[in-house]
Amino acid sequence: MTHRSDRSLSVAGLARVEGEGAMHIRVDDGEVTDVRLEIYEPPRFFEALLRGRGYTEAPDITARVCGICPVAYQLSACRAIEDACGVTVDGTLADLRRLLYCGEWIESHALHIYLLHAPDFLGYDGAVELARDHRSIVERGLAIKKAGNELLTVLGGRAIHPVNVRVGGFYRAPSPAELAALVPALRRALDDALSTVEWVARFEYPDFHHDHELLALVEPDRYAIESGTPATDRGLSFAVRDFEAHIVEEQVPHSTALHASLAGRGRYLTGPLARYALSQHLLSPLARQAAGAAGLDVDCRNPFRSIVVRAVELVYAVEEALRLIEAYRPPQLAAVAVPPRAGVGYGATEAPRGTLFHRYALAADGTITSARIVPPTAQNQASIEHDLRALVGQRLHLDDHRLTHECEQAIRNYDPCISCATHFLTLSVERSHR
């Protein structure tokens, strides 16, 4: 079984990813001839249904692209619409947006680390199975997740599809007392996040490295979350408004997600590994110390270790939330006025899974005339397929069961969000029998 030169590996329905997809890998004469991350999530045509809607509706409508990272959609949409209207939202309102986004990072990273990714390293099918043997560990993850969701609930009204975000700011700014009530749970979450870094640092990681170009938003003086300028680890940098000139999307037959690449440069990767490589020096001293103790270098090229990077970002997001709450003074107005005007606007933020670009064209009365959304998973799809090809090529000695599981794991390394990318995954490895 283990030394057949022609094989085919398949997983028809990938588990512990957000949304629906499949993997299909074909090996002929010991060579990997085809790798397909099939995304069969049914298309929902967001970019088409946004046309004719009011400019103030974009945050609520695009939130529905993804139930795991709705804040990312809301805030990329807000930034793009505000850009089109020539309005900048700064000061306390920008701080509140960063605070809300920290809630989403905490909730999403805790979900991925504990419920979706860690079971792979420990040999369990899922977190419920993991909890049968290690209940207190799963409870710790759920407590961190809950702290993030409580932040989203207080500031956003609810954790999934928050209602309090609007173009220009918020419908209602929280009182200092409402935010202060979150502090005890966040302090516990900070200790738990540090324990998480120590826990995942002890996992065994396959020896595997990638050489993808890494793209993330960067800011001069802090770890980019809700704003920033796109940059890569190989020196490319461009304004958000120029993203369409640099990021090229193409359709492939096996996917309802569009594949993105950098014009003239090829595949690239966005997400925690990219953010860490570009901005780790801007993490808090505590997060950097935790990263160092976990054995992370200034750059992490092993996608399996992305779980460690996510845990370090978890530490940072909790600390940052505590810092922002401490510094909070209520704004005079919960939102700034954003009068409509004809124009095109661009927005990008760092979703938990990577850079999320939005572009809208508006008519003079604010009616959306065209929209474009480039989600992280669509950007990462080519790199994930590249990893699968390299991984399978190095591991043909493994039996189908083991190899298929490692491939599934390689996909989960990137926390793919298929719901987002569809406009994404089932897994199959095919080895032809002679």
Added chain:
Amino acid sequence: MSAAPTLAVWKFASCDGCQLSILDCEDELLAIADRIRIAQFPEASRAVVAGPYDISLVEGSVTTPSDAERIRRIRAQSGLLIAIGACATAGGIQALRNFADVEEFRSLVYARPEYLSTLDTSTPVAAHVTVDLELSGCPIDRRQLLDTLAALLVGRRPDLPGHSVCFDCKARGTTCLLVAGGVPCLGPVTRAGCGAICPAYGRGCYGCFGPAATVNAPALVARLRELGMTEPELTRVFRTFTAAAPAFAAAVPAEEAGA
């Protein structure tokens, strides 16, 4: 019940938010797993137990020919089938295609629309198979889901309200935005269940739980006009997350508007 009932979670066209509500039951998730056997829930586990299942939770709307077949197979192996969320109960935001030309939608988003297999409409689960219970909302309310599962475990009727958001605003002590503030609000025609969140945050309800059991849409439409809403705005406000729900689809003229 002697043995723990089995639960399956299924996804159709959706954002994953409603099934995420299950994982968002942070304090109760492990207790649920002690009482209910999670037999099929791909987002949470690789383990799959073959059907039939005592309870199926279905998220998402039917938008492809293969999904129209799949929902029948799921119905056939489910004891109770519960549709969860605005997509599964009303077609979701993607039901805006029902009012438009899908061919044009396809070609607008995809360069090679021929690669896609999609239906002209996004339809709720009940348009295809018998549904035993429906949980409204975009997303569903986590507490309502917990109450429904608890009710099924002890054999009582789940508490799923048919009244409007207005009742819950009164219960919450929120001053009426529509009456006192002249803020357009869909609360009077929208099913309760969210906890009347939006008005408590100073914004009008935007109807994400769909129509209440009894709705007087013309009266609200008249009031919204008085408040200065234009016809395209009126159409859009009823045609968002539960656009294809009959009481909302009928609230505004049938012709394509606002686009």
